[in-house]
Structures are given as structure tokens and as C-alpha cells.
Amino acid sequence: MTSLPKSTDRRLGLLIDLDTCVGCHACVISCKEWNTSNYGAPLSDMDAYGEQPVGTFLNRVHTYEIKEPEAPAQIVHFPKSCLHCQDAPCVTVCPTGASYKRSEDGIVLVNEADCIGCGLCAWACPYGAREMDAEAGVMKKCTLCVDRIYNENIPEEDREPACVRTCPAGARHFGDFDDPNSNVSLMSAARGGIELMKEQGTKPTNRYLPPRPKSDIESQSQIDMPIPFLEPVSGAKGFIGWLDKALEKI
């Protein structure tokens, strides 16, 4: 049934810290590695070693430059994957019921055995979170690593999405946004977690922590750390000073 559940017991999702993300794309690779070898059809690549390689990815990192007219530019790396929306438009458009949202944890999934590959769900998603696999002809999307987070066959510390587990900067966090005391809820509340393209009314679960304000050397008085601590090279005193002057004279 592709109607959305009225409510979900939990709201699992990702919190991505745009202040910390260094844009290394490790999450992209780790996501592809886990998801191509586990749940569902592999994430295929076309013309992988040729002129124009294209492939299916569930997570991609954009890089933006943000600029105020009179201020230096700021660079923000911006990982983007499925936001597991509460009002997921990709679910209701599905004609077969392949696309669904779980009532227990809010994860949006595709039942690949029912997917006819019409592509309508990808059209309905404002975030570009769904990609049709060119090899399997079914829609692929982030599963929030549903086959890791509940998996008792792997060590406990690995039971989080592959992208979160791998992030070397600690920019990705996983948790329950329905629990006000969860790690993600607390951080999101403290730093004003951003909802992407709010005006689409999709009520995304994932949140983005905005970059912290940068210090600005142009407007915040002249700060030049090393200069005051540097002794002038000339004008040495004592024996060295005498030697310096004596040698100058010769």
C-alpha cells in the first residue's frame, strides 16, 4: 500500500554537520560499497572505464560557494541523500506499492520485486534522492542501511549507516528525531538544524547543521598573530650586537 503511515513509532534519520564536512567523499564510496554488495540490486556503473562513466549512487557530495557582496567566499561541502520525509511524495505516486514508508521507524524503502521502473517517484522527489539503476531497471535509494542498523551479525559499533560509520570528520550523525533527547535531536536543537527546500512541504526527517560563522580578518581589527612575537633581525644587543657592528665597518 503506497499510502503513507499516519505516524511512525520512531523517526530515524541523519544529521549532517556542514561545518565539519571536509568534502572527502568517503561517505559516497562507503555507501556505494555497502549497498552494492548487500540489500537489493547492485549499484551498477555504465562505461566504468570508458569515456563517459555513469553510475548509480545513493549519496552524493555537492560543493557550494557562498558569498556576501563585501565578504570573502565561504566553501560548504554538502552531502545529499534521501531525507526520509514524513510526507514523502515519492511513496504516494508509486503505482505498484513498491515504494513505501515503514511505520516502525519511518525509513522509506523500495521493494524491488514490485518496482516496474516507471521513474515517477524520482520525478516526485525534490531532492534528487532516487536514481534508477540502468542495469536492473529498478529505483535505488538510501535505505538508511536498514541491513546494518538492526543487524546482530555485525559488531555493535558497526550498527549505524555506512556513511556515518566511515566519516573521518565526524560530520554525520544517525539517530531518532522523534526522541527529543537523542543525539541528533539535541544537536539539531542547539545549532538550528536546517530543513531542505521546506516550501515543498515534504517534512524531511534529515537535518543539516549550518556552518558556524567564520572569523573575518577584514572587519575584526587587524589581527596578525606572529608579528608581535618576532624580534627584529637587526639591532641585536650585547656581544652579538658589537660583532655585528664591527663586521659591518670592515
Next chain:
Amino acid sequence: MHPAPSVILFTSLSGLGFGLLAWLGIGLPLVFGWSAFWYFFVGFGLAVGGLLASTFHLGNPQRALKAFRQWRSSWLSREGILAVISLLVMAIYAIGLIFLNSNWQIIGILGAVGSLATIFTTSMIYAQMKTVPRWNTGFTPVLFLLYSIAGGAIVAGNSLIASALLVILLVVQMVSWNLGGKSFSNAGHTIETATGLGFLGKVRQLESPHSGSNYLLKEMVFVVGRKHATKLRAISIVLFGVLPLALLMLAPFWMFSVPLATISHIIGLFASRWLFFAEAEHVVGLYYDKR
């Protein structure tokens, strides 16, 4: 949006076919025997041909029957179901006219209503997309229905009705093209709202997430198609509207008027549908700093 030939064929031809069936259902023209056979043959051929074309772009067409299940929430599912029901009802009506020389009017009217409802559901597949502001308007169903009944009237030989409908269609299509240009900015989506970073300043893409293309860019950020938009609009207007109108009004009794008007209308309709997709901008393009 990528103007896939299968989808252009599907919406154009099935629209025309169901439009013709709708006219036949209300007895315009009321035909019997062999004459009825040929009219219904064309109607069913276009409608079914169009529907078959729609399965060509599926990743897994062998599972297409599963698409009839989710009529409660999905317009695509509703369309499939209504199309099959309407075709079956019209088939019963056609049997009466062709083989039994009897006009079961109520069944015909039911079939006609079903045919129009099918067109409406087709249009809603596109009109429901909040992600494509140009489609997300009342113009989409109105235009789909107008194209369908105007084209159907041409093929059915209802020349006077067809002429009147073509005039209305021309006006509505031109108004919709004019307003459509502003729909994206009116919806208020920008790269700043997409990233939520507008409070820091003006956002632009510095590096794409991938050096090559991907499914999203090919399917939803189809920039090339808009290059010749103005020329295509002019060609489309002449072919789907002006030329058929001239033929039907000026040479109503010439034996080639209806066939020529039909061919011209279909080619113009293809151009118009191409533009319907090619000019439609999806909000996901904002993440790539493209539209």
C-alpha cells in the same frame, strides 16, 4: 524534463484515441456496421497503441500489471484502471453498433465519460508534481482534455465542433505558454532554499558531485531541449491549430480535408508535447545550479 519519445507518443496518441472514442460514445457521428468498425478501429488503435508505448520506457515492463494496485493513492494506477474499464465499456458499445445494428446509448455515454476521465488521470500524473512548477497547475488537465476532444473531433469528422475547440485550444495553449515561463520563480524555489544556506549569502555551485552525468541530470535537468523553444512553439501552433482550422473551415467538403487536418494536428501535437516536457524545469536542478 527529458522528453522521452515513448511518453510523447503515449500521451499524444492515447489522448487522441480516447478523444475520438468519447465523441463516438455520444453518437457524434452515430455510425453502424462497417463504418462504425473503422471509426472504432482507429479509436481503439490510437488509445491502445499509446498505452502500449507508455510501457516502453519502463525498467521492468514484465511487472506492469502490478501498476493496477494502488488506485487509492497513485494517479498512474488510476489511469491504468480507468483506461482498461473505458476501453471495455466502449468495446461493448462498439459491438452493438457494428454487429447488432443497435445503439446502446447509456453504455456509449458511460464509455465517453470514462474516456474523458482517463485523459484527466493522465494529465494528473504530471499536474500533481510539485517538483515541476510548470506542470503543477490547472492548465495541465485543461490542455490535455482540450487536445484530446479537439483532436478527437477532427478525426471524427465533427468539423464545426473541431474548429470551435481548436480556437479555444489555441488561446489556452498560448496563455499557458506565456504564464509557464514565470511558474518556476513564482513557486519560490531557489538554490538558497534548496540548500538552506541563503542566510549566509548568495550560493553557487563550486564543484559538481560527479565529473560525468547521472540519471538525475539526464532525466530531470534537460537543458538542451529548450534551445529552440520559440521556433517549436510557432511550428506547433501552425500545425496543431491554424492549418487544421483553415482546412476544416475553408474546404469542408474536400475529401482530403479531414485526413490532412488529422496528420497536421498530430505532428503539431507531438511538437507541443515535446515542449511540455523539454520546457518543464524540475527543482532538483537547483542542487546542480542548473535549470
